[in-house]
Amino acid sequence: MQQYQxxxxxxxxxxxxxxxxxxxxxxxxxxxxxxxxxxxLDPLRSHVPLGSKDIPVDMLASTKKPTSKEKQAILxxxxxxxxxxxxxITILKKYNTDxxxxxxxxxxxxxxxxxxxxxxxxxxxxxxxxxxxxxxxRLTKANQNVINEKIQQRQQQAQIQQxxxxxxxxxxxxxxxxxxxxxxxxxxxxxxMFNQAQQQQRKQFNAAGSTANPVQxxxxxxxxxVNCRTYSY
Numbered sequence: 001m002q003q004y005q006x007x008x009x010x011x012x013x014x015x016x017x018x019x020x021x022x023x024x025x026x027x028x029x030x031x032x033x034x035x036x037x038x039x040x041l042d043p044l045r046s047h048v049p050l051g052s053k054d055i056p057v058d059m060l061a062s063t064k065k066p067t068s069k070e071k072q073a074i075l076x077x078x079x080x081x082x083x084x085x086x087x088x089i090t091i092l093k094k095y096n097t098d099x100x101x102x103x104x105x106x107x108x109x110x111x112x113x114x115x116x117x118x119x120x121x122x123x124x125x126x127x128x129x130x131x132x133x134x135x136x137x138r139l140t141k142a143n144q145n146v147i148n149e150k151i152q153q154r155q156q157q158a159q160i161q162q163x164x165x166x167x168x169x170x171x172x173x174x175x176x177x178x179x180x181x182x183x184x185x186x187x188x189x190x191x192x193m194f195n196q197a198q199q200q201q202r203k204q205f206n207a208a209g210s211t212a213n214p215v216q217x218x219x220x221x222x223x224x225x226v227n228c229r230t231y232s233y
Contacts, residue, residue, distance in 0.1 A: 020095035024088060031084035040076040043069050047126045050077075055130050062127040066119060074120045078113060085109035100147045108140040 035041065035051035047062065047070070049055050066074060089109075092102045112133065119129040 017095070020091055020097070023091050023094075027084060027087045027091065031080070031087075034080055034084075038076070038080065041073055041080075043067075043073040044077060048130065055134065060127050060130050060134075062130075063125045064127075065122050065125050071120050074116060078116045078120075081112060081116075082109070085112075098147065098151055100150070101144070104140060104143050104147060107143075108136060111136045 032051045041050055044050065047059065047064065047066075049059065085105075085108075089102060089105055092105060115124070115129055115132050115136065118124045119126070124132065
């Protein structure tokens, strides 16, 4: 029964994860589509890889800084990225994701925004911005790997503890069943002795009843002689 409940809980968690992954995929596809089609971002398309993970070498080496028109595009771009990030974090929270995963994701988007602010203010060139973005992505992924290892370790530890609990419960259940079986055996023996005693008593009663019939003796005197007769009935 406990194993069934554990399997049921595991399957429920897998179903939950699958729904979360599906919703996260929808957000990613929607946001990528916006990056690629929103006309407000057109001034930036020759400087940053909108909707793509690959960054061309010439973009990484760029020493250009945003123009006034491009700064307006950066404001719109940041708004889109912020909304997409919030949607992702909402999904993580909705499906009870580990708090460290949520914190790591929030930190990633906070740092991305900080980099866009520096790009917009002219403190970073496009190349510097993109290289900083790559480093932020690298650090976030490294942190996520560490978090995943810790989560896996906790899950393994929880499985070991659950297995120990299951074993203890099984032993306790076996002991209870053994005690119940012994009690049933004792009760059966006692019942047999009771029945035997009852049967013996019944036999003794029947035997006594067959030999203890009422007896009556009548005597008559005729002169000097006396005659007696005994009757049983």
